[in-house]
Amino acid sequence: MTADETVFTGRLIKLVLRDVVLQDGSRKRREIIVHPGAAAVLAVRNGGMGAEVLLVKQFRKAVERTTLEIPAGTLEENETPEECARRELLEETGYDAMRFERLISFFPSPGYSNEVIHIFKATELRSVGDAELKPIFMPVEKVLAKIRSGEIKDGKTIIGILFLTQCIDALAGK
Secondary structure (H helix, E strand, O other): OOOOEEEEEOOOOEEEEEEEEOOOOOEEEEEEEEOOOEEEEEEEEOOHHHOEEEEEEEEEHHHOEEEEEOOEEEOOOOOOHHHHHHHHHHHHHOEEEEEEEEEEEEOOOOOOEOOOEEEEEEEEEEEOOOOOOOEEEEEHHHHHHHHHHOOOOOHHHHHHHHHHHHHHHHHOOO
């Protein structure tokens, strides 16, 4: 077995070639993206079935389109996921929250990346500054419709909204 071979180091990611032994004993070379992780924020105002979620629109070069998604960003060195979530909420939307609750953490693409995205629910929102992006409050039902229609394709947004709606349904006794 050879050591990892780093073939690219960028500002956000590193690409590593790694030799691995599979379950059947065969050896393969894998390309792995090493990522510091990210945090996303499901900022919610109002409660229950009348809940609205704070979304942002931004152009994503990798997919050549403007996406509608929950605020998120990459963890900086020595930053906790909650600190990152708070920072991104403020930078992207101009909002802060009195309450943060970790909802779920997941691997978006474990076949080739070690990235973990941590989703937080933020409540008791207050506008405290200027935003990098234009924040949009949208009823949860409308967000779900945009997911079903394919207008929203962002994985962290879909996971966050579906997780939130399961919580709302559980509280409503559904």
